[in-house]
Amino acid sequence: MTDPTGAKQVLEVRDLSKSFGALQASKNISLDLRAGEIHALIGPNGAGKSTLIKQISGELRPDSGSVSLLGHPVDNLSRVARARMGLGRTFQISALAMDFTVLQNAVLGALGARGGVFRFLGNVMRDKALVAQAEQALERVGLLSDAKRRTADLSHGQRRQLEVAVALTLQPRLFLMDEPMAGLGAGGSQALTGFLNTLRHEAPILLVEHDMDAVFALADRISVLVYGEVIATGTTDEIRNNAEVRRAYLGEEEAV
Numbered sequence: 685m686t687d688p689t690g691a692k693q694v695l696e697v698r699d700l701s702k703s704f705g706a707l708q709a710s711k712n713i714s715l716d717l718r719a720g721e722i723h724a725l726i727g728p729n730g731a732g733k734s735t736l737i738k739q740i741s742g743e744l745r746p747d748s749g750s751v752s753l754l755g756h757p758v759d760n761l762s763r764v765a766r767a768r769m770g771l772g773r774t775f776q777i778s779a780l781a782m783d784f785t786v787l788q789n790a791v792l793g794a795l796g797a798r799g800g801v802f803r804f805l806g807n808v809m810r811d812k813a814l815v816a817q818a819e820q821a822l823e824r825v826g827l828l829s830d831a832k833r834r835t836a837d838l839s840h841g842q843r844r845q846l847e848v849a850v851a852l853t854l855q856p857r858l859f860l861m862d863e864p865m866a867g868l869g870a871g872g873s874q875a876l877t878g879f880l881n882t883l884r885h886e887a888p889i890l891l892v893e894h895d896m897d898a899v900f901a902l903a904d905r906i907s908v909l910v911y912g913e914v915i916a917t918g919t920t921d922e923i924r925n926n927a928e929v930r931r932a933y934l935g936e937e938e939a940v
């Protein structure tokens with residue numbers, strides 16, 4: 685649970701491999717997430733970033749390798765069990781109920797945190813503790829004043845904020861975030877960057893992101909995935925100056 689630098693590891697991935705038919709989407713991937721850090725995972729489209737996130741969250745079963753959360757092996761645990769252990773997740777594609785209000789979506793998240801027992805929405809909304817928990821999460825992402833709005837009427841950026849709020853209601857110990865900046869304008873991604881910067885102290889984040897400004901502003905460490913393989917892990921400076929990374933990924937981005 686403690687690495688050579690003495691930092692506590694909240695997530696440890698060892699030698700994870702996954703194939704889809706002849707395509708090897710994950711090749712012996714090892715990485716870790718330490719307390720208080722943002723570890724960014726970058727790489728070209730199709731490199732295997734989402735596939736890796738899904739194996740960590742429990743949505744996809746690896747062919748081999750292991751995942752530990754907070755020092756416990758979770759290879760035989762379901763996605764729900766891993767979430768209950770404190771693994772928070774935001775998605776590349778929105779998982780919000782569009783016809784519900786902002787508050788209703790956040791309350792459903794808070795209900796999930798309590799074990800996800802099905803209840804009628806009207807009864808759930810009368811549960812003061814749940815509503816308070818949801819409102820607190822909305823306030824933290826700056827959406828409390830929009831609590832009564834229909835989710836479908838929010839801007840794209842506000843929906844991404846709401847997704848973070850829903851994940852926050854689960855009071856995660858660590859986060860997996862899959863492209864949270866996607867589709868945000870400059871203002872939106874700057875606001876979310878500021879928020880993630882404070883969130884890391886409460887729950888470290890494994891961040892999959894294509895927005896290189898956000899990645900280099902936020903990450904303590906970066907891992908670069910190319911064709912299912914981690915070709916480098918290091919600080920932002922180490923990655924920026926890594927010749928192989930520049931050739932395989934960053935150079936390609938600059939050329940676009």
Ligand SMILES: Nc1ncnc2c1ncn2[C@@H]1O[C@H](COP(=O)(O)OP(=O)(O)OP(=O)(O)O)[C@@H](O)[C@H]1O
Nearest residue numbers: 704705707709727728729730731732733734735736
């Ligand atoms: N369920 C699946 N069945 C077959 N192939 C898949 C499946 N899921 C992913 N793949 C393939 O695995 C490879 C890695 O895909 P993945 O979505 O993990 O990449 P990514 O790095 O997240 O890409 P992007 O940046 O575009 O989201 C791709 O070639 C993809 O087509």
